[in-house]
Amino acid sequence: xxxxxxxxxxxxxxxxxxxxxxxxxxxxxxxxxxxxxxxxxxxxxxxxxxxxxxxxxxxxxxxxxxxxxxxxxxxxxxxxxxxxxxxxxxxxxxxxxxxxxxxxxxxxxxxxxxxxxxxxxxxxxxxxxxxxxxxxxxxxxxxxxxxxxxxxxxxxxxxxxxxxxxxxxxxxxxxxxxxxxxxxxxxxxxxxxxxxxxxxxxxxxxxxxxxxxxxxxxxxxxxxxxxxxxxxxxxxxxxxxxxxxxxxxxxxxxxxxxxxxxxxxxxxxxxxxxxxxxxxxxxxxxxxxxxxxxxxxxxxxxxxxxxxxxxxxxxxxxxxxxxxxxxxxxxxxxxxxxxxxxxxxxxxxx
Amino acid sequence: xxxxxxxxxxxxxxxxxxxxxxxxxxxxxxxxxxxxxxxxxxxxxxxxxxxxxxxxxxxxxxxxxxxxxxxxxxxxxxxxxxxxxxxxxxxxxxxxxxxxxxxxxxxxxxxxxxxxxxxxxxxxxxxxxxxxxxxxxxxxxxxxxxxxxxxxxxxxxxxxxxxxxxxxxxxxxxxxxxxxxxxxxxxxxxxxxxxxxxxxxxxxxxxxxxxxxxxxxxxxxxxxxxxxxxxxxxxxxxxxxxxxxxxxxxxxxxxxxxxxxxxxxxxxxxxxxxxxxxxxxxxxxxxxxxxxxxxxxxxxxxxxxxxxxxxxxxxxxxxxxxxxxxxxxxxxxxxxxxxxxxxxxxxxxxxxxxxxxxxxxxxxxxxxxxxxxxxxxxxxxxxxxxxxxxxxxxxxxxxxxxxxxxxxxxxxxxxxxxxxxxxxxxxxxxxxxxxxxxxxxxxxxxxxxxxxxxxxxxxxxxxxxxxxxxxxxxxxxxxxxxxxxxxxxxxxxxxxxxxxxxxxxxxxxxxxxxxxxxxxxxxxxxxxxxxxxxxxxxxxxxxxxxxxxxxxxxxxxxxxxxxxxxxxxxxxxxxxxxxxxxxxxxxxxxxxxxxxxxxxxxxxxxxxxxxxx
Numbered sequence: 001x002x003x004x005x006x007x008x009x010x011x012x013x014x015x016x017x018x019x020x021x022x023x024x025x026x027x028x029x030x031x032x033x034x035x036x037x038x039x040x041x042x043x044x045x046x047x048x049x050x051x052x053x054x055x056x057x058x059x060x061x062x063x064x065x066x067x068x069x070x071x072x073x074x075x076x077x078x079x080x081x082x083x084x085x086x087x088x089x090x091x092x093x094x095x096x097x098x099x100x101x102x103x104x105x106x107x108x109x110x111x112x113x114x115x116x117x118x119x120x121x122x123x124x125x126x127x128x129x130x131x132x133x134x135x136x137x138x139x140x141x142x143x144x145x146x147x148x149x150x151x152x153x154x155x156x157x158x159x160x161x162x163x164x165x166x167x168x169x170x171x172x173x174x175x176x177x178x179x180x181x182x183x184x185x186x187x188x189x190x191x192x193x194x195x196x197x198x199x200x201x202x203x204x205x206x207x208x209x210x211x212x213x214x215x216x217x218x219x220x221x222x223x224x225x226x227x228x229x230x231x232x233x234x235x236x237x238x239x240x241x242x243x244x245x246x247x248x249x250x251x252x253x254x255x256x257x258x259x260x261x262x263x264x265x266x267x268x269x270x271x272x273x274x275x276x277x278x279x280x281x282x283x284x285x286x287x288x289x290x291x292x293x294x295x296x297x298x299x300x301x302x303x304x305x306x307x308x309x310x311x312x313x314x315x316x317x318x319x320x321x322x323x324x325x326x327x328x329x330x331x332x333x334x335x336x337x338x339x340x341x342x343x344x345x346x347x348x349x350x
Numbered sequence: 351x352x353x354x355x356x357x358x359x360x361x362x363x364x365x366x367x368x369x370x371x372x373x374x375x376x377x378x379x380x381x382x383x384x385x386x387x388x389x390x391x392x393x394x395x396x397x398x399x400x401x402x403x404x405x406x407x408x409x410x411x412x413x414x415x416x417x418x419x420x421x422x423x424x425x426x427x428x429x430x431x432x433x434x435x436x437x438x439x440x441x442x443x444x445x446x447x448x449x450x451x452x453x454x455x456x457x458x459x460x461x462x463x464x465x466x467x468x469x470x471x472x473x474x475x476x477x478x479x480x481x482x483x484x485x486x487x488x489x490x491x492x493x494x495x496x497x498x499x500x501x502x503x504x505x506x507x508x509x510x511x512x513x514x515x516x517x518x519x520x521x522x523x524x525x526x527x528x529x530x531x532x533x534x535x536x537x538x539x540x541x542x543x544x545x546x547x548x549x550x551x552x553x554x555x556x557x558x559x560x561x562x563x564x565x566x567x568x569x570x571x572x573x574x575x576x577x578x579x580x581x582x583x584x585x586x587x588x589x590x591x592x593x594x595x596x597x598x599x600x601x602x603x604x605x606x607x608x609x610x611x612x613x614x615x616x617x618x619x620x621x622x623x624x625x626x627x628x629x630x631x632x633x634x635x636x637x638x639x640x641x642x643x644x645x646x647x648x649x650x651x652x653x654x655x656x657x658x659x660x661x662x663x664x665x666x667x668x669x670x671x672x673x674x675x676x677x678x679x680x681x682x683x684x685x686x687x688x689x690x691x692x693x694x695x696x697x698x699x700x701x702x703x704x705x706x707x708x709x710x711x712x713x714x715x716x717x718x719x720x721x722x723x724x725x726x727x728x729x730x731x732x733x734x735x736x737x738x739x740x741x742x743x744x745x746x747x748x749x750x751x752x753x754x755x756x757x758x759x760x761x762x763x764x765x766x767x768x769x770x771x772x773x774x775x776x777x778x779x780x781x782x783x784x785x786x787x788x789x790x791x792x793x794x795x796x797x798x799x800x801x802x803x804x805x806x807x808x809x810x811x812x813x814x815x816x817x818x819x820x821x822x823x824x825x826x827x828x829x830x831x832x833x834x835x836x837x838x839x840x841x842x843x844x845x846x847x848x849x850x851x852x853x854x855x856x857x858x859x860x861x862x863x864x865x866x867x868x869x870x871x872x873x874x875x876x877x878x879x880x881x882x883x884x885x886x887x888x889x890x891x892x893x894x895x896x897x898x899x900x901x902x903x904x905x906x907x908x909x910x911x912x913x914x915x916x917x918x919x920x921x922x923x924x925x926x927x928x929x930x931x932x933x934x935x936x937x938x939x940x941x942x943x944x945x946x947x948x949x950x951x952x953x954x955x956x957x958x959x960x961x962x963x
Contacts, residue, residue: 079815089648092645096611119644328632336633349391
């Protein structure tokens with residue numbers, strides 16, 4: 001499996017021997033509800049970690065609060081279960097303090113979009129080299145069914161018995177608005193795709209945000225059925241692949257076209273449309289314009305985009321920090337505390 | 351000038367207060383005089399007193415910036431009560447600062463600024479220089495602005511730039527009066543304006559002009575010679591509390607081998623620590639200016655998890671925001687230093703004014719039972735040692751800690767005897783060995799300290815977090831008896847730090863009429879006052895608390911040997927409340943001041959005399 005993936009080049013130590021998913025199974029009982037989408041994500045993570053190939057001691061999982069945030073207890077790595085909304089800030093400290101760690105933030109739509117919204121955008125703005133898995137189930141699960149910042153307008157929940165009157169966030173829009181360098185979307189119902197996306201997230205230097213559309217079986221069951229079920233999947237979603245035309249549909253006969261002011265769906269062979277009219281996906285384009293349009297696509301107007309929507313190179317905070325330290329160390333006459341204490345204006349008393 | 355004189359009739363120590371508009375450069379003037387005083391062998395203590403506004407409207411009372419300096423030939427404990435010399439660059443400065451001048455003090459004014467408009471802005475209905483209201487003082491009316499302009503007229507500066515040099519005129523006058531050399535200021539100006547030689551030249555000329563002017567007008571009958579202080583042999587420098595705090599943390603990092611990480615958000619009066627640490631990438635210091643106070647502390651907790659000496663710096667309102675995260679550090683039993691440079695509260699309060707405001711928050715401000723180590727620095731130079739010690743104990747005992755300083759000692763400066771790193775105590779964090787059958791909450795039986803297992807280390811993978819965990823194994827647990835046990839273990843672990851703390855000391859007799867108790871940044875004023883009273887024969891002793899939680903083991907013994915215990919603090923009684931809770935049988939009296947100002951020695955002496963009667 002691992003030779004299907006391209007190489008990962010960074011300074012995180014690699015495992016001297018091949019690892020398997022068993023290396024990452026913790027001894028804790030998984031306490032999510034049966035049927036919860038989190039199980040599939042957990043399975044994808046324990047599958048992709050050996051494929052990424054870092055030393056098992058160099059993975060650190062950091063979470064906030066919520067159902068998703070119990071995740072670190074279920075993976076045998078170093079793990080830190082934080083407080084509500086703060087996983088992004090805790091993980092920033094972990095990575096900056098020790099850049100040789102592969103840091104994975106596990107968060108939900110409440111944790112990262114509401115109480116941790118500030119940390120979310122600033123993490124992305126700084127482009128700290130961490131991976132963030134955003135479990136988006138459009139509901140507060142652990143507190144038993146209140147609406148979240150991603151619940152659709154009008155959603156009936158325990159705190160919106162007459163429907164929400166709030167406009168929801170689209171996580172991808174926030175990521176791009178905060179100058180994100182990597183944004184991908186997957187869904188719990190398609191674990192193979194998730195694994196691929198997670199590998200790409202690990203390969204990207206910088207903040208990699210992976211939104212996972214995840215079903216809450218108790219409080220928001222079926223929120224993504226219209227996308228997830230095999231019956232509709234091919235017609236209502238599109239899997240974007242680097243360098244490939246944006247085609248979808250069971251027969252790959254539908255494509256996305258830029259009509260001058262926005263995206264539209266065309267059917268190949270109809271009205272003279274051919275493959276040359278279909279956009280080719282380029283996640284590496286520094287201009288976020290088309291990426292934003294792709295991230296915002298929603299059914300029924302347009303198919304919902306899966307895959308790596310954006311992946312562009314930019315210096316990471318942690319690299320810049322290390323470079324700055326090396327540069328200043330080389331320049332400064334102050335090499336230790338005794339130097340500093342005795343620097344500048346001092347005088348002797350005999 | 352002072353009551354106490356040397357045998358030559360000269361004062362042993364003196365207090366100078368510089369005051370002017372916030373754009374007048376009074377902080378710089380004060381600092382330059384302090385540096386020269388320090389070089390020439392005096393002990394000293396300083397206190398800047400400035401408004402929260404960067405540049406309030408010119409010539410208004412709101413815009414007055416002050417800097418007080420106390421220097422002399424004896425041990426100088428604090429920045430002094432009332433000044434012997436007051437420099438007032440405009441009417442508003444005079445108006446605001448006259449209350450800090452001794453009767454008979456020398457007041458030097460820039461008479462050029464005492465124009466009708468400025469007088470009116472300051473709220474004077476008549477000119478105090480002419481209406482006789484200052485008859486109790488010696489007034490020196492120096493035409494500083496005019497003479498500064500005259501001095502630099504050939505250098506081609508515009509009027510605004512020329513006027514900006516007038517603080518050097520005042521400094522020159524002061525240096526003459528105390529027979530101090532100009533060289534230090536010259537070299538400072540050369541470096542500061544190395545890219546603008548004309549400006550350096552202008553300032554130097556005006557400095558010399560002020561010096562000569564004071565000579566010409568015979569501002570004093572003779573120059574004042576303050577004796578040199580008998581400081582122990584060694585190398586010295588002048589240091590402010592905030593810089594000393596930063597350096598103490600860096601020293602602890604070097605000594606422990608743990609890299610220093612600071613997550614912080616700018617807030618008055620703590621920002622200087624962040625700014626100072628940001629300068630020292632050459633020593634590997636990582637500073638992270640976070641998006642808010644909460645990210646400041648939580649990023650530090652993340653860094654602590656990876657094995658850094660993790661620090662967050664803040665002041666009152668910021669400490670409030672960090673409360674939940676401090677609980678997380680208690681629960682995960684990670685080392686973390688929270689530096690709180692206290693200011694007057696509640697809420698935004700008075701940001702630039704000092705107060706011992708946050709003791710209650712430090713002691714009790716977390717949900718659940720969440721005791722932390724608390725240490726309070728006593729003076730600007732002590733901030734170095736207090737920061738070092740807080741970091742040492744936090745790491746060695748695997749507990750988050752709060753270091754309390756305050757705006758007064760944070761901004762204030764003091765002569766600091768430079769330590770040698772080799773002479774500082776060792777710091778040995780309890781790092782877990784690789785592949786060592788690690789259990790997150792297995793403890794040392796003596797200290798109850800758990801091991802620090804750093805991510806990246808072979809064989810130590812584990813998970814910790816804010817949820818209650820089982821003893822030893824660290825698994826998520828809501829078991830009732832386990833929770834009770836863990837709450838008690840965490841508390842006992844902090845209490846046992848007392849076994850390695852020095853015993854509480856008493857200055858004076860250990861058994862007597864009155865014990866004056868203080869803590870934190872009021873040390874200087876209180877010690878000074880107790881010394882004065884003892885010289886007058888009063889049966890009074892002083893005990894100053896630096897270790898707040900846990901308290902030193904002999905605290906009860908110390909307190910119980912006195913007929914009366916007077917607890918002095920710059921708040922409404924937070925420490926006395928804590929003592930009362932712990933040692934209810936002691937007959938406490940309290941003296942509280944909540945004005946955003948430090949104690950004066952005279953008001954403390956007065957209180958001591960009233961109590962001892």
